[in-house]
């Protein structure tokens with residue numbers, strides 16, 4: 001799949017067949033996540049990967065919009081390492097950029113994923129910190145649920161030229 005097709009056809013995938021995905025595939029997608037831009041090239045992203053079925057079930061009960069997790073093959077917790085963040089506030093943006101790379105890589109591999117919001121909701125961040133027993137310097141940013149797609153939703157037209165507010169020449 002070329003990059004433009006990937007960009008235009010990626011959708012959030014919330015229904016999975018339940019089939020497993022090999023760990024190496026997930027690591028490969030994480031590799032692409034690590035190619036994202038980051039402030040001062042700080043690469044402050046950190047990743048926690050779980051395919052543990054009990055984890056997936058517990059996480060689905062904790063997060064209000066994560067009912068798909070028990071059918072997923074993996075959940076990835078994307079974190080920001082505050083010790084690696086060079087300018088306060090940029091770390092979450094670094095991680096967000098890595099998440100988008102990850103979602104596109106997963107899509108390009110023919111799998112499906114959805115971003116489950118954690119940051120900046122304090123209660124969800126605390127839940128993740130407690131659940132994964134994270135040290136203080138790791139800031140949970142988002143969970144991604146990953147699985148083999150049950151169906152691929154169509155891609156609506158998302159180009160809204162009116163959102164380009166000004167073009168200076």
Ligand SMILES: Cc1cc2nc3c(=O)[nH]c(=O)nc-3n(C[C@H](O)[C@H](O)[C@H](O)COP(=O)(O)O)c2cc1C
Nearest residue numbers: 010011012013014064065066114115116117118153
């Ligand atoms: C910061 C953020 C938080 C999100 N949180 C959730 C979530 O908790 N649960 C969920 O099902 N989707 C979540 N999404 C996915 C969006 O709902 C989805 O990207 C949006 O509806 C557009 O659909 P698409 O990804 O298929 O293009 C989140 C996306 C972002 C960027």
